[in-house]
Amino acid sequence: MTIIEKIFSTASGNEVNPGDYIWADLNLVAMRDFGGPNVIQEYENSYGTQPVFDPTRVAITFDLHIPARNEKVAVNQKTLRDFAKRQGVRLFDIDTGVGQHILIENGLVKPGEIIVGTDSHMNLLGAMGAAGFGMGTTDIAGAMYKGKLWFRVPETIKIEISGRLKEYVGAKDLILYIVKQLTTSGALNKAIEFSGETISAMNMAERITMASMVTEMSGDVGFILPDERVVDFIRSRSGEKIEPVYPDADSAYDKVYEYAVDDLDPQIACPHSPDNVKDVRDVAGTRVDQVFIGSCTNGRYEDLEIAAHFLKNRKIKNGLRLIVVPATMEVAKATLRSGLHEIFLASGAVVTNPGCALCTTGHPGILAPDEVMVSTSNRNFVGKLGKGAKVYLASPATAAATALTGEITDPRSV
Amino acid sequence: MKGRVWKFGDDIDTDQIYPGKYLPLTDKKEMARHAMEGTDRGEEFIKGVKDGDIIVAGKNFGCGSSREHAPVAIRGIGISVVIAESFARIFHRNCVNTGLPILILQETQHLNDGDILEIDVTSGKIMNQTQNKVLKATTLSQLEFQIMRAGGLLAYLRHQNKATKEGL
Numbered sequence: 001m002t003i004i005e006k007i008f009s010t011a012s013g014n015e016v017n018p019g020d021y022i023w024a025d026l027n028l029v030a031m032r033d034f035g036g037p038n039v040i041q042e043y044e045n046s047y048g049t050q051p052v053f054d055p056t057r058v059a060i061t062f063d064l065h066i067p068a069r070n071e072k073v074a075v076n077q078k079t080l081r082d083f084a085k086r087q088g089v090r091l092f093d094i095d096t097g098v099g100q101h102i103l104i105e106n107g108l109v110k111p112g113e114i115i116v117g118t119d120s121h122m123n124l125l126g127a128m129g130a131a132g133f134g135m136g137t138t139d140i141a142g143a144m145y146k147g148k149l150w151f152r153v154p155e156t157i158k159i160e161i162s163g164r165l166k167e168y169v170g171a172k173d174l175i176l177y178i179v180k181q182l183t184t185s186g187a188l189n190k191a192i193e194f195s196g197e198t199i200s201a202m203n204m205a206e207r208i209t210m211a212s213m214v215t216e217m218s219g220d221v222g223f224i225l226p227d228e229r230v231v232d233f234i235r236s237r238s239g240e241k242i243e244p245v246y247p248d249a250d251s252a253y254d255k256v257y258e259y260a261v262d263d264l265d266p267q268i269a270c271p272h273s274p275d276n277v278k279d280v281r282d283v284a285g286t287r288v289d290q291v292f293i294g295s296c297t298n299g300r301y302e303d304l305e306i307a308a309h310f311l312k313n314r315k316i317k318n319g320l321r322l323i324v325v326p327a328t329m330e331v332a333k334a335t336l337r338s339g340l341h342e343i344f345l346a347s348g349a350v351v352t353n354p355g356c357a358l359c360t361t362g363h364p365g366i367l368a369p370d371e372v373m374v375s376t377s378n379r380n381f382v383g384k385l386g387k388g389a390k391v392y393l394a395s396p397a398t399a400a401a402t403a404l405t406g407e408i409t410d411p412r413s414v
Numbered sequence: 415m416k417g418r419v420w421k422f423g424d425d426i427d428t429d430q431i432y433p434g435k436y437l438p439l440t441d442k443k444e445m446a447r448h449a450m451e452g453t454d455r456g457e458e459f460i461k462g463v464k465d466g467d468i469i470v471a472g473k474n475f476g477c478g479s480s481r482e483h484a485p486v487a488i489r490g491i492g493i494s495v496v497i498a499e500s501f502a503r504i505f506h507r508n509c510v511n512t513g514l515p516i517l518i519l520q521e522t523q524h525l526n527d528g529d530i531l532e533i534d535v536t537s538g539k540i541m542n543q544t545q546n547k548v549l550k551a552t553t554l555s556q557l558e559f560q561i562m563r564a565g566g567l568l569a570y571l572r573h574q575n576k577a578t579k580e581g582l
Contacts (some may be wrong), residue, residue, distance in 0.1 A: 008544040021555040021556070021557040022423060022557075023557075025582045035480075042568065046568040046569070046572060047568075047572065116481070120479065120480055120504070134480060135480065135504060135507065136480045136481075136482045136506065136508045136511065137480075137482055137506060137507065138512060138566065138567050139507060139508075139511060139567065142511070142568050142570075142571050145568070145571055145572075145575075146571045146574070146575065150557055150558070150561065150567075152555070183427070184425075185473060185474045185477070185500075186479075188474060188500060188502070188503070189500075189503060216451060218474065218477065218502060218503065220503055313571065378506075381427075381429075381478070383429075392441055406548060
């Protein structure tokens with residue numbers, strides 16, 4: 001059996017096969033400041049003041065519109081705080097950061113678990129070997145009431161990566177390359193298992209980058225097999241014994257893709273689709289107005305460390321705006337201690353409070369028509385960051401190199 | 415159910431089905447007035463659509479954000495069923511959870527804009543009265559039908575809890 005087949009067999013109490021429809025027990029139900037208020041409205045319309053299925057298995061995170069930027073948002077956030085108090089569920093307020101990362105840092109994500117949330121990038125929990133599903137508000141309201149939801153057991157695609165990535169070519173370049181190969185609908189109704197020597201060598205931040213963009217291929221869920229380092233991390237954060245779920249050697253896969261990546265060069269997704277991916281050198285020289293380094297895909301300390309490597313003792317291009325946003329407060333504090341924060345400020349960057357930041361138009365930093373941004377985030381749909389704006393998706397190394405020159409730049413050329 | 419076909423292409427995302435600028439609306443009737451507004455034939459659709467009409471689309475219908483306004487608006491404007499080659503996962507779930515019937519059909523090229531169809535959602539039988547042809551679509555699963563018949567996910571779970579408490 002594949003990982004998802006094992007997880008669903010355990011959670012439904014029956015051995016499952018791809019294509020089966022099942023009810024599965026959930027380990028954690030999450031919602032955020034965006035979408036969360038609608039969940040509560042639906043919950044209370046249907047179930048009134050009835051208690052949630054298990055207050056210890058519900059978490060609310062604040063990561064999108066933080067701190068509240070207008071009255072409507074402030075009211076929404078108050079709705080969530082009041083609900084959390086009434087129901088006794090955990091709430092991570094505006095001083096924490098990107099929801100999924102907060103769940104990981106707090107030991108709330110363990111291999112083999114099923115975690116649902118209102119964020120479409122819940123998939124990134126697959127970096128810890130957990131099944132993370134993004135869902136709509138009705139699903140989350142129902143999940144919070146009953147602690148279980150219905151699923152179709154997906155077929156599994158195996159993506160096996162071999163080879164050693166070149167210097168300044170990283171997980172983001174690799175996942176962009178894979179999105180290009182599979183396209184934005186290539187994993188529709190499927191689970192993905194990433195494996196191979198290249199993946200095994202990755203640290204947690206790189207694994208998060210890979211798993212987060214399963215969403216961009218329309219995958220249900222994606223997994224990276226936890227290694228000893230990941231298991232140690234989860235054990236230290238959760239204080240619990242960790243038993244990862246691994247696929248059987250004779251698992252039946254829907255498809256197997258194999259890529260050798262020794263020769264991969266820096267990749268970039270051009271407007272307006274995450275699968276419109278080219279070599280960075282093919283679009284090098286394109287003028288850029290703003291660079292964003294952060295997001296659930298590339299906001300870990302290791303991501304910022306790569307960016308700082310390029311920005312140290314240098315100034316960003318005059319007229320270009322660089323916005324750096326650590327994924328979480330834990331990451332932000334680490335950048336303060338190590339001097340990264342200082343490097344960013346000295347280079348001319350603006351560093352904002354931890355959160356999702358430039359994921360969508362709700363956040364400060366959006367673009368004017370015709371402006372161009374290089375972003376380390378995961379989506380570049382039309383209008384997502386301002387009407388008429390163009391967004392390119394790239395690695396922290398490419399983003400930092402671009403900030404120095406003011407035009408799209410291969411990080412190996414600066 | 416019987417109605418006229420409104421044809422759409424591949425990758426119709428939720429922003430085309432229900433543009434983001436209407437997200438603050440909460441009244442279902444108001445929401446319905448903007449169904450499919452962001453598509454290239456939005457205006458024509460909203461003016462011409464009648465109760466019972468049918469949307470036929472290509473691959474990956476409902477991709478993009480998870481907004482539930484999308485199926486709610488489509489149902490609200492009178493569409494009886496959406497037929498597509500494939501549906502995006504979250505949109506598919508939202509349809510089941512909010513009660514919009516859907517069918518999966520690979521051969522949507524056999525259905526033309528304006529055709530009159532008579533559809534049995536339970537069996538998947540599509541009678542094309544205009545072309546006098548019958549097609550067979552993939553239906554929802556038993557589990558999904560149970561949820562829809564209960565009036566959506568939240569009602570289904572409430573009934574289930576009640577049944578458990580009463581020892582049924």
